[in-house]
Amino acid sequence: MKRKALSNVHSDNLYEQIYDYIIERIGRGVWGAHDKLPSIRTLATEFNVHRLTVFKAYQLLKQNKKVYVKDKSGYYVMPENMLLIDSQQNPIISAHVQESSLSEIHQVRADYQFSIALLDPNLLPNHYFSEYIKKVFNLYPKVLGTYSSIQGDPELREALSRYFTDQSHFYLTPDELLITSGSQQAIDLIARGLIKPRDTVFLERPTYSPAIDVFRRQGANIIPIEIHPHGYQLEQVEGLMREHKPRLFYLNPTFHNPTGYTVPAEQRKTLVEMANKYQCLLIEDDPYPDIYFEKKPPLPFFSYDTAGCVIYIRSFSKYIAPGLSIAAVACRPSIMKYLLNTKSLSDSGTPLLNQKIFLHYFFSERLQKHVEKLRIALEIRRNIMEEELSATGWKWATPMGGFNLWMKLPESTPMDRLLEKSIEKSISFVPGSIFDSLKEHQSWIRMSYSYLNETQLRDGLQRFVHIYHSLTSTQI
Amino acid sequence: MKRKALSNVHSDNLYEQIYDYIIERIGRGVWGAHDKLPSIRTLATEFNVHRLTVFKAYQLLKQNKKVYVKDKSGYYVMPENMLLIDSQQNPIISAHVQESSLSEIHQVRADYQFSIALLDPNLLPNHYFSEYIKKVFNLYPKVLGTYSSIQGDPELREALSRYFTDQSHFYLTPDELLITSGSQQAIDLIARGLIKPRDTVFLERPTYSPAIDVFRRQGANIIPIEIHPHGYQLEQVEGLMREHKPRLFYLNPTFHNPTGYTVPAEQRKTLVEMANKYQCLLIEDDPYPDIYFEKKPPLPFFSYDTAGCVIYIRSFSKYIAPGLSIAAVACRPSIMKYLLNTKSLSDSGTPLLNQKIFLHYFFSERLQKHVEKLRIALEIRRNIMEEELSATGWKWATPMGGFNLWMKLPESTPMDRLLEKSIEKSISFVPGSIFDSLKEHQSWIRMSYSYLNETQLRDGLQRFVHIYHSLTSTQI
Numbered sequence: 019m020k021r022k023a024l025s026n027v028h029s030d031n032l033y034e035q036i037y038d039y040i041i042e043r044i045g046r047g048v049w050g051a052h053d054k055l056p057s058i059r060t061l062a063t064e065f066n067v068h069r070l071t072v073f074k075a076y077q078l079l080k081q082n083k084k085v086y087v088k089d090k091s092g093y094y095v096m097p098e099n100m101l102l103i104d105s106q107q108n109p110i111i112s113a114h115v116q117e118s119s120l121s122e123i124h125q126v127r128a129d130y131q132f133s134i135a136l137l138d139p140n141l142l143p144n145h146y147f148s149e150y151i152k153k154v155f156n157l158y159p160k161v162l163g164t165y166s167s168i169q170g171d172p173e174l175r176e177a178l179s180r181y182f183t184d185q186s187h188f189y190l191t192p193d194e195l196l197i198t199s200g201s202q203q204a205i206d207l208i209a210r211g212l213i214k215p216r217d218t219v220f221l222e223r224p225t226y227s228p229a230i231d232v233f234r235r236q237g238a239n240i241i242p243i244e245i246h247p248h249g250y251q252l253e254q255v256e257g258l259m260r261e262h263k264p265r266l267f268y269l270n271p272t273f274h275n276p277t278g279y280t281v282p283a284e285q286r287k288t289l290v291e292m293a294n295k296y297q298c299l300l301i302e303d304d305p306y307p308d309i310y311f312e313k314k315p316p317l318p319f320f321s322y323d324t325a326g327c328v329i330y331i332r333s334f335s336k337y338i339a340p341g342l343s344i345a346a347v348a349c350r351p352s353i354m355k356y357l358l359n360t361k362s363l364s365d366s367g368t369p370l371l372n373q374k375i376f377l378h379y380f381f382s383e384r385l386q387k388h389v390e391k392l393r394i395a396l397e398i399r400r401n402i403m404e405e406e407l408s409a410t411g412w413k414w415a416t417p418m419g420g421f422n423l424w425m426k427l428p429e430s431t432p433m434d435r436l437l438e439k440s441i442e443k444s445i446s447f448v449p450g451s452i453f454d455s456l457k458e459h460q461s462w463i464r465m466s467y468s469y470l471n472e473t474q475l476r477d478g479l480q481r482f483v484h485i486y487h488s489l490t491s492t493q494i
Numbered sequence: 495m496k497r498k499a500l501s502n503v504h505s506d507n508l509y510e511q512i513y514d515y516i517i518e519r520i521g522r523g524v525w526g527a528h529d530k531l532p533s534i535r536t537l538a539t540e541f542n543v544h545r546l547t548v549f550k551a552y553q554l555l556k557q558n559k560k561v562y563v564k565d566k567s568g569y570y571v572m573p574e575n576m577l578l579i580d581s582q583q584n585p586i587i588s589a590h591v592q593e594s595s596l597s598e599i600h601q602v603r604a605d606y607q608f609s610i611a612l613l614d615p616n617l618l619p620n621h622y623f624s625e626y627i628k629k630v631f632n633l634y635p636k637v638l639g640t641y642s643s644i645q646g647d648p649e650l651r652e653a654l655s656r657y658f659t660d661q662s663h664f665y666l667t668p669d670e671l672l673i674t675s676g677s678q679q680a681i682d683l684i685a686r687g688l689i690k691p692r693d694t695v696f697l698e699r700p701t702y703s704p705a706i707d708v709f710r711r712q713g714a715n716i717i718p719i720e721i722h723p724h725g726y727q728l729e730q731v732e733g734l735m736r737e738h739k740p741r742l743f744y745l746n747p748t749f750h751n752p753t754g755y756t757v758p759a760e761q762r763k764t765l766v767e768m769a770n771k772y773q774c775l776l777i778e779d780d781p782y783p784d785i786y787f788e789k790k791p792p793l794p795f796f797s798y799d800t801a802g803c804v805i806y807i808r809s810f811s812k813y814i815a816p817g818l819s820i821a822a823v824a825c826r827p828s829i830m831k832y833l834l835n836t837k838s839l840s841d842s843g844t845p846l847l848n849q850k851i852f853l854h855y856f857f858s859e860r861l862q863k864h865v866e867k868l869r870i871a872l873e874i875r876r877n878i879m880e881e882e883l884s885a886t887g888w889k890w891a892t893p894m895g896g897f898n899l900w901m902k903l904p905e906s907t908p909m910d911r912l913l914e915k916s917i918e919k920s921i922s923f924v925p926g927s928i929f930d931s932l933k934e935h936q937s938w939i940r941m942s943y944s945y946l947n948e949t950q951l952r953d954g955l956q957r958f959v960h961i962y963h964s965l966t967s968t969q970i
Contacts, residue, residue, distance in 0.1 A: 034518070035515070038514055038518070039511070042510070042511075042514070045690060136641065137639070139636040139639030139640055140636075140639075142636070142638065142639040144635050144636050144638065144639060145635070147631065147638050148627075148628065148631040151624075151627050151631065152624065152628075155623065155624040155627065159620050159621070160615040160616075160618070160620050161817050162618065162620070162623050162815040162816070162817035162818060162851075163613070163615030163616075163618040163620060163815065163816060163817060164615055164816060164817050165612065165811075165816045165817070166817075166819075199675060199841045199845070200841050200842050202839070202840070202841050202842045203840060203841040206839055206840050206841070214521060228838070228839065231838075231839055232839050235839060335641075335842070339638040339639065340638070340639060340640060340641045341637050341638035341639060341640050341641070341642075341845055341846045341847045342638060342845060342847065343841065343842065343843075343844075343845040362704070362707075363678070363682055363704065363707055363708050363711060364678070364679060364682050364840065365675045365676050365678050365679040365682070365819065366676050366678045366811070366819065367819075368819075369675070369817055369818060369819040369845070369848055370817045371817045371818065371847075371848065371851075372845055372847065372848070375638075375847075
């Protein structure tokens with residue numbers, strides 16, 4: 019309510035100057051973590067501006083997690099944004115430090131890792147890999163002596179541009195593709211190349227949590243867009259676009275992580291038109307369109323885009339070969355130049371060896387057949403998970419592809435204790451709040467059915483349900 | 495002179511606020527490329543500050559290449575820093591775009607590429623590589639199905655920590671090593687993890703040009719430190735450290751690129767003490783300490799460091815395997831946490847396959863013997879280059895290792911035409927100005943003797959000298 023009222027107050031961006039002033043002082047350590055900041059009244063007097071202007075600056079600081087409010091007594095510096103001073107050894111080092119709780123959970127060693135949204139390595143055709151490697155060394159004997167180009171191997175880009183055109187009607191030239199070292203690098207390059215501090219970025223809620231970290235680090239204002247089993251509330255999205263003029267909307271519309279939801283075709287078309295109208299880039303992250311059950315997902319947003327407002331990230335790590343770290347980014351030349359520039363600063367090009375192995379492996383007949391088997395194996399695992407959890411009364415929408423089940427447990431679930439107890443019993447899962455830029459979704463969890471085999475799935479889920487009941491029954 | 499006088503004017507950082515104000519407006523496109531900026535008088539009135547304060551802001555903007563001065567008529571927006579608006583397709587895209595002239599020159603196809611400071615791929619033991627790959631797949635059959643950890647393969651870090659301790663007296667634990675995808679990524683992670691806008695960074699002059707781009711993009715104030723055949727002028731460096739309090743000094747002290755100079759041991763010791771005194775981090779980039787002629791170079795700076803102020807980057811791309819893109823960063827835990835955090839945003843860890851191949855290849859007896867042969871081959875190539883150029887009268891210091899000859903041609907050399915004519919005749923070299931943050935060094939060039947074989951070297955250099963004479967004789 020308050021934010022809306024304020025957005026009508028035109029103040030010649032004075033509030034942004036106050037925002038910068040405060041950020042700069044926090045950055046230099048003038049105000050440290052948990053320090054109380056000057057009151058609205060004080061700053062308004064100091065800057066000779068209306069109090070609403072200062073209030074607006076504080077609202078933006080709060081939204082961007084730079085400050086927090088305590089007991090209505092005022093604004094305080096949020097610790098993660100302070101200039102960290104390590105007085106022991108290097109008093110001059112400073113940096114933002116985000117906690118990536120997802121990677122923390124991934125470090126937990128557990129027998130039943132429902133937290134890992136990766137393919138079970140036993141589902142990959144490991145014994146065939148060495149054949150492709152041999153082939154690569156025969157074809158390109160000097161591959162290890164050769165740097166890659168920044169944009170990526172021309173032969174691979176040529177093959178992928180044909181593939182995307184055949185499969186998804188992209189109509190791409192090889193120059194409209196950039197090869198990156200996985201999708202994490204792709205997201206990072208996009209954020210660094212296209213976002214400056216205070217730009218507004220839409221992220222789905224929930225979303226892939228490392229994306230939250232990347233855009234937050236870039237200084238973006240993050241606005242969450244709810245994703246539902248059948249997509250977005252488009253009218254609401256349009257209202258928010260009109261109001262906030264986002265620079266980009268990062269989305270993961272196909273077998274969404276963590277929810278498994280898929281945005282239907284009609285919404286894709288409409289959203290591309292809307293993005294074009296409001297000049298908002300759509301960053302479409304598409305890690306496993308091939309892992310569908312029953313029927314193929316709709317065409318990517320990129321296929322509907324004629325104006326060049328979609329950047330498409332296709333990762334191949336999830337189901338082809340995590341150890342190769344290969345992803346491709348498709349975008350139009352006006353955007354490509356920014357990404358190439360950022361890529362050239364980030365590394366000297368994705369290693370050529372990895373690109374050549376990927377090229378010969380991915381386009382082999384054997385792999386394309388293997389993907390069919392993968393779909394069946396994963397559908398069976400999804401079914402097992404649903405079966406084992408069917409008596410719990412927890413709520414979820416059946417995922418029609420991908421690796422994850424996103425479930426709502428009863429509100430009363432003591433989530434911290436559930437995680438703690440589970441880890442004690444060598445079971446891991448991801449609490450929903452990690453995927454939420456607002457750190458809510460407290461009673462949701464993500465469990466992946468992709469990493470464990472069928473026996474482990476049954477065992478682990480039975481144990482997990484048992485832990486849940488032991489915790490909730492003692493509570494009552 | 496003027497800067498010095500100003501640095502005594504204490505103005506409560508008002509000038510920084512004016513600096514930010516101008517940067518923000520340029521960033522938003524209020525002022526576009528080549529637009530004239532408000533006069534000092536106007537801004538002083540507007541902000542109600544002393545004109546010297548505005549002058550100081552403009553000096554900093556000029557130093558950071560955000561504005562330029564034209565005919566003493568005022569300050570103008572430097573084009574590379576403007577918010578680039580592509581009105582055709584995506585009016586909302588913005589980013590800094592730096593031109594990396596080095597990568598442009600590398601794109602030139604030429605028969606005689608003296609511009610490329612890489613090892614001739616024929617000097618690598620290409621026919622043995624596939625053996626190591628086979629070994630890796632036998633030892634780790636699921637290597638392509640496995641993500642790496644963010645910090646890097648523990649087995650590789652263990653082996654490298656022992657290696658550095660044996661070879662260079664580092665006394666490292668595996669936790670003090672980070673594996674990166676080449677040294678370019680290492681420099682980028684350091685800049686992103688440790689530098690914020692307006693931090694002062696010392697760079698050698700000349701220096702490795704992508705480092706200039708990385709630190710400039712991070713918004714650093716760059717101060718050049720001259721490097722001479724026998725190191726730095728340490729008194730001058732100390733004066734500059736005292737005055738500017740740099741956050742870090744990026745250096746390449748062993749067979750320096752582009753000059754080939756090596757900083758002597760006594761200077762290393764003194765500079766480490768100085769850095770500790772002034773709390774300046776030293777970033778030591780060490781791409782080929784093994785490529786020495788006659789005698790080993792001095793120990794790295796890192797070996798002299800007891801206070802944790804040195805970050806050591808050891809790249810293995812240059813002479814081991816460019817196609818693997820493996821580098822290691824050694825630093826103390828207080829710094830490691832920042833680099834790990836930034837690495838986790840940049841990618842999901844350097845690919846495990848590359849790390850495992852590197853591990854088994856680098857630590858093989860065969861490779862260690864091969865490096866001996868490399869040294870001899872490169873020394874012969876250096877000798878050929880010196881011989882072929884001996885009659886020119888150009889000046890250089892004989893490089894005692896590395897890949898490059900850094901030469902001063904007569905001041906009167908028409909450098910642009912020399913480059914143009916050379917490229918016409920299929921010869922490439924790098925003009926010295928590319929390595930200079932001040933874009934001077936107009937009569938210097940870098941020629942690499944590492945990429946061409948002996949016959950190509952002789953042929954190409956004879957042609958190059960001929961082009962030079964044809965240009966300069968017609969000029970007189």
